[in-house]
Amino acid sequence: MSADPTQPLPEWWRTQRTQGPPPPVLPRRRRRRGPIIALITVIVIIVLLVVSDRVAAAYTENQMASQIQSSLSLSGKPDVTIQGFPFWTQLIARDFKTVDITAKNETITAQSAGSGTLEIASLNATLHGMHIHGFSSATVDQFNATALVTFTALANVGGVPQGLTLSDAGGNTVKATVSIGPLSDSAEAQVTQTGPDTINVKVTNAGGIPSSVLGNLADFSVTIPKLPAGVAIQNVSVTQQGVMITITGHNTEFSQNS
Numbered sequence: 001m002s003a004d005p006t007q008p009l010p011e012w013w014r015t016q017r018t019q020g021p022p023p024p025v026l027p028r029r030r031r032r033r034g035p036i037i038a039l040i041t042v043i044v045i046i047v048l049l050v051v052s053d054r055v056a057a058a059y060t061e062n063q064m065a066s067q068i069q070s071s072l073s074l075s076g077k078p079d080v081t082i083q084g085f086p087f088w089t090q091l092i093a094r095d096f097k098t099v100d101i102t103a104k105n106e107t108i109t110a111q112s113a114g115s116g117t118l119e120i121a122s123l124n125a126t127l128h129g130m131h132i133h134g135f136s137s138a139t140v141d142q143f144n145a146t147a148l149v150t151f152t153a154l155a156n157v158g159g160v161p162q163g164l165t166l167s168d169a170g171g172n173t174v175k176a177t178v179s180i181g182p183l184s185d186s187a188e189a190q191v192t193q194t195g196p197d198t199i200n201v202k203v204t205n206a207g208g209i210p211s212s213v214l215g216n217l218a219d220f221s222v223t224i225p226k227l228p229a230g231v232a233i234q235n236v237s238v239t240q241q242g243v244m245i246t247i248t249g250h251n252t253e254f255s256q257n258s
Helices: 011-019 034-072 088-093 151-158 211-218
Strands: 079-082 095-109 117-133 137-150 164-168 173-180 183-195 198-205 219-223 231-238 242-255
Touching: 034 079, 034 088, 034 095, 034 242, 088 095, 117 151, 117 242, 137 151, 151 164, 151 211, 151 219, 151 242, 164 211, 173 198, 173 211, 183 211, 183 231, 198 211, 198 231, 211 219
Parallel strands: none
Antiparallel strands: 079 095, 095 117, 117 137, 137 242, 164 173, 173 183, 183 198, 198 219, 231 242
């Protein structure tokens, strides 16, 4: 059946003739997932290595803190930080470049005329070149530490009579002030290092205070026994906070006490 030329063309025919055939459907390009997966894998591995490195460092720091507590006869476990990254390389070699030790409100046994217990307000130490031997011993190339002893702690360990208040008098001098009834005066005492593990406090100017009131402050020594081999008091200085004791050591040996 032929089309009638006098009849108008259908709408769909005119549209198809003016717009032309539809564009061909191209196949979708597949994304390349290989490089993305490889990148994610590398990131995951790096994260796991970093996490394991920090976990190993934290465990070793805790074990090292226990050994240092035993070696220095501290009343509590100090805070230990092993510097450097990565940690695994140091652990495998058993050589640690820098180790920081901090502690507050510690007590150690001391030989003195007073309580026999030396209270340390703050302890800060840095160990350079720490070499581990076995499971309970180590040597340190360089050991530097400072320990702050408050005036109250110094008076307690020295057995200074109550009623005497110690304070900074400049230089290495401690000022002792007394105010008991009608007696109100002050004396001065020199703080010096007298041995590798001993400091001495001795009155140099009693002022008007009787010797009976000064008591042990007239002359007493504090000895810190059982310092690790190679460690000794290097210097003492009087500050506004108390007496600062500087301790150093070369080729220091640390071993866990039984």
